[in-house]
Amino acid sequence: MSKTLLIIEDNEQNFYMMRFLLENKGFKVVGAENGRLGVELALEHVPDAILLDIQLPEMDGYAVAAELKKHAKLDKVPIIAVTSYAMVGDREQILAAGANGYIEKPINPDTFVEEIAQFVARD
Amino acid sequence: MNRHCKVLHLLVATILFCCVLYPAAAARKVRVGTYQNPPKVFTTEDGQPAGIFIDVINYVAEQEKWELEFVDGSWMDGLNRLENGEIELMPDVAYTADRARHFSFHTSPVISSWFQVYSRQGSGIKSLLDLDGKKVVVLEGSVQQASFEAMAQSFHLKITLVGVPDYQTVFQKVADKEADAAVTNQFFGNMNARKYGLEDTAIIFSPSSLHFATALGQNLYLLKKIDEHLQALKQDTKSLYYQSLKRWTSENVRFQIPQELRIIGMVVLGFLFLSLAGSLLLKQQVNTRTMELQQSYAELEQRVLDRTIELAVAMERAEAADKIKSAFLASMSHELRTPLNSIIGFTGILLQGLAGPLNSEQSKQLGMVQKSARHLLSLINDVLDISKIEAGQLELSLSAFDLRPSLEKVVMLLTPLAKEKCLELQLKIAENVGVVTSDQRRLEQIIINVVNNAVKFAEKGSVRLSCRIEDGNCLIEVADTGIGMKAESLETIFEPFRQIDSGLARKHEGTGLGLSICRKLLAMMHGSIRVESELGHGSTFYISFPVNKGVDNV
Numbered sequence: 001m002s003k004t005l006l007i008i009e010d011n012e013q014n015f016y017m018m019r020f021l022l023e024n025k026g027f028k029v030v031g032a033e034n035g036r037l038g039v040e041l042a043l044e045h046v047p048d049a050i051l052l053d054i055q056l057p058e059m060d061g062y063a064v065a066a067e068l069k070k071h072a073k074l075d076k077v078p079i080i081a082v083t084s085y086a087m088v089g090d091r092e093q094i095l096a097a098g099a100n101g102y103i104e105k106p107i108n109p110d111t112f113v114e115e116i117a118q119f120v121a122r123d
Numbered sequence: 124m125n126r127h128c129k130v131l132h133l134l135v136a137t138i139l140f141c142c143v144l145y146p147a148a149a150a151r152k153v154r155v156g157t158y159q160n161p162p163k164v165f166t167t168e169d170g171q172p173a174g175i176f177i178d179v180i181n182y183v184a185e186q187e188k189w190e191l192e193f194v195d196g197s198w199m200d201g202l203n204r205l206e207n208g209e210i211e212l213m214p215d216v217a218y219t220a221d222r223a224r225h226f227s228f229h230t231s232p233v234i235s236s237w238f239q240v241y242s243r244q245g246s247g248i249k250s251l252l253d254l255d256g257k258k259v260v261v262l263e264g265s266v267q268q269a270s271f272e273a274m275a276q277s278f279h280l281k282i283t284l285v286g287v288p289d290y291q292t293v294f295q296k297v298a299d300k301e302a303d304a305a306v307t308n309q310f311f312g313n314m315n316a317r318k319y320g321l322e323d324t325a326i327i328f329s330p331s332s333l334h335f336a337t338a339l340g341q342n343l344y345l346l347k348k349i350d351e352h353l354q355a356l357k358q359d360t361k362s363l364y365y366q367s368l369k370r371w372t373s374e375n376v377r378f379q380i381p382q383e384l385r386i387i388g389m390v391v392l393g394f395l396f397l398s399l400a401g402s403l404l405l406k407q408q409v410n411t412r413t414m415e416l417q418q419s420y421a422e423l424e425q426r427v428l429d430r431t432i433e434l435a436v437a438m439e440r441a442e443a444a445d446k447i448k449s450a451f452l453a454s455m456s457h458e459l460r461t462p463l464n465s466i467i468g469f470t471g472i473l474l475q476g477l478a479g480p481l482n483s484e485q486s487k488q489l490g491m492v493q494k495s496a497r498h499l500l501s502l503i504n505d506v507l508d509i510s511k512i513e514a515g516q517l518e519l520s521l522s523a524f525d526l527r528p529s530l531e532k533v534v535m536l537l538t539p540l541a542k543e544k545c546l547e548l549q550l551k552i553a554e555n556v557g558v559v560t561s562d563q564r565r566l567e568q569i570i571i572n573v574v575n576n577a578v579k580f581a582e583k584g585s586v587r588l589s590c591r592i593e594d595g596n597c598l599i600e601v602a603d604t605g606i607g608m609k610a611e612s613l614e615t616i617f618e619p620f621r622q623i624d625s626g627l628a629r630k631h632e633g634t635g636l637g638l639s640i641c642r643k644l645l646a647m648m649h650g651s652i653r654v655e656s657e658l659g660h661g662s663t664f665y666i667s668f669p670v671n672k673g674v675d676n677v
Contacts, residue, residue: 011461011464011465013462013465013469014461014464014465014468017464017465017468017469017472018468020472020477020478021468021472021477024472024477055457084456084457084460084461084464085456085457105460105461105463105464106460106463106464106466106467106468106496106500107464107467107468108467108471109467109468109470109471109472109475110471110475112468
């Protein structure tokens with residue numbers, strides 16, 4: 001009964017690093033390197049949680065979050081913004097766009113998996 | 124001759140009439156103010172009062188058997204004395220509506236005058252507009268001061284008026300180049316301008332009639348007598364009045380008094396001519412000025428328009444630059460954090476042994492990579508913070524929260540570091556500490572920074588964090604038993620990139636921006652931070668901020 005996570009992230013190293021940490025703790029990871037593909041894979045897999053970067057090609061994180069919220073079958077899927085945006089209002093803006101959580105990059109490798117697990121366990 | 128007799132009769136009758144009505148007037152003492160305004164009134168070199176007004180009053184006094192006492196002083200002294208009853212009469216007072224509220228005047232003026240502007244020869248000052256931005260000397264408290272000021276204002280000229288107590292000083296200041304131009308009456312000016320190397324300009328204003336004055340409603344009979352005598356004197360072209368005028372106005376009055384009627388005609392003609400010439404001159408000047416004004420208004424309008432456009436462009440550029448800066452900050456932050464995320468992430472994975480076991484040297488070196496990466500991250504964060512504060516983009520997020528858990532959190536966070544160094548980290552919170560309104564995250568950042576510094580710089584002993592509320596201010600003290608600082612370092616440590624004592628810098632790594640940020644953040648919170656320290660005896664940082672200031676500002 002391993003949980004599936006969708007990581008929408010365009011930076012290859014960042015994606016690899018997060019996938020490694022999460023798979024190491026028994027999560028199944030699906031990756032998308034741009035926003036549009038992220039939405040498609042979300043609808044296809046209906047993961048247990050979506051990790052969403054903000055600065056993405058094709059469709060940025062705000063647009064992805066807004067699009068995902070339109071689909072009833074994704075209603076219960078938590079969206080966690082994992083982003084390096086650190087300006088005033090970034091957090092508020094992405095939460096307003098539909099994200100359920102916000103983790104600032106760089107992530108803390110000692111606590112990252114635990115933070116994600118909290119969101120997944122919520123249902 | 125017939126007319127002459129009539130005048131004489133009238134005079135005698137008047138005198139008799141007065142003697143009957145005012146028998147006491149025979150011994151009346153009349154104090155008359157004098158000041159220096161030759162040739163109207165002044166003091167001669169041997170100390171005698173002289174001038175047109177003095178001649179007239181001497182004549183009246185002689186006729187009326189008044190005993191005159193002259194009291195010399197400045198113009199303002201004279202007016203003040205008159206109002207205070209220290210003198211009965213003041214000569215040479217121009218009639219104005221304002222002055223009529225303080226003084227009484229006789230009806231027929233002694234003389235008429237106008238004011239004129241004088242400047243140094245060759246100064247180029249020709250019209251009123253030439254006086255823009257210039258310094259002009261006037262007699263203090265005089266009517267010309269007020270009317271010149273009003274005239275300058277009506278032309279929107281910026282003229283600095285300097286008031287001085289007497290006319291000699293008025294001219295002297297211009298002669299000494301302490302001022303650009305002088306205002307005097309035409310009597311004084313014509314008589315004295317050349318002596319001071321000055322010349323008259325075409326700026327003429329405020330014709331005035333000059334009288335003797337008494338304090339308001341006082342000594343009215345003196346005025347009545349003066350009026351009577353003056354009227355008589357003016358009737359007779361051979362009278363002392365005309366002799367006096369001739370004597371004192373060397374340039375203006377050159378009548379040789381051959382036949383009285385002709386003289387009267389000439390005087391009338393003279394006055395007519397003068398007023399005609401004056402009005403023509405004024406008209407011409409007004410025309411010139413109007414043209415000059417219209418021109419300068421047009422120029423001004425164009426300049427205002429140009430400036431407005433320039434300003435709008437500059438504003439747009441500044442706003443654009445501001446937006447570029449914000450965008451730059453945001454993207455720099457993003458671009459640096461993304462690779463740093465990988466570095467910190469992978470280092471963590473390797474150190475946790477998730478990718479396989481490490482030998483001790485590998486662990487040690489990866490630990491160093493991790494430390495460097497974290498240092499780099501704090502640098503990025505601090506630089507971003509400073510930039511945001513300086514660009515005015517950092518907004519405090521105010522909320523009411525209990526300060527106790529925040530302080531406890533700081534201590535909990537830093538206790539492991541303190542334990543590593545065998546330091547005691549103490550926390551003392553006064554009972555009155557409770558809910559404050561501030562930016563919780565930023566406030567915790569400040570306290571962490573200061574306590575972290577204290578732990579870093581203390582080699583042994585303790586770090587004490589205490590907090591209390593006093594007069595609506597929250598006071599937080601962080602005292603350590605560390606290395607302390609020299610007096611000259613106490614202020615510089617709050618400047619960016621100023622770590623003290625370079626010998627220790629390697630040992631106590633930091634961004635060098637922390638305290639600078641703390642001070643800027645506290646300033647935004649209307650608070651402050653300062654330090655007291657002695658080298659070798661530890662330091663104490665004092666943080667203070669209003670408990671509820673945030674509420675007022677929201």
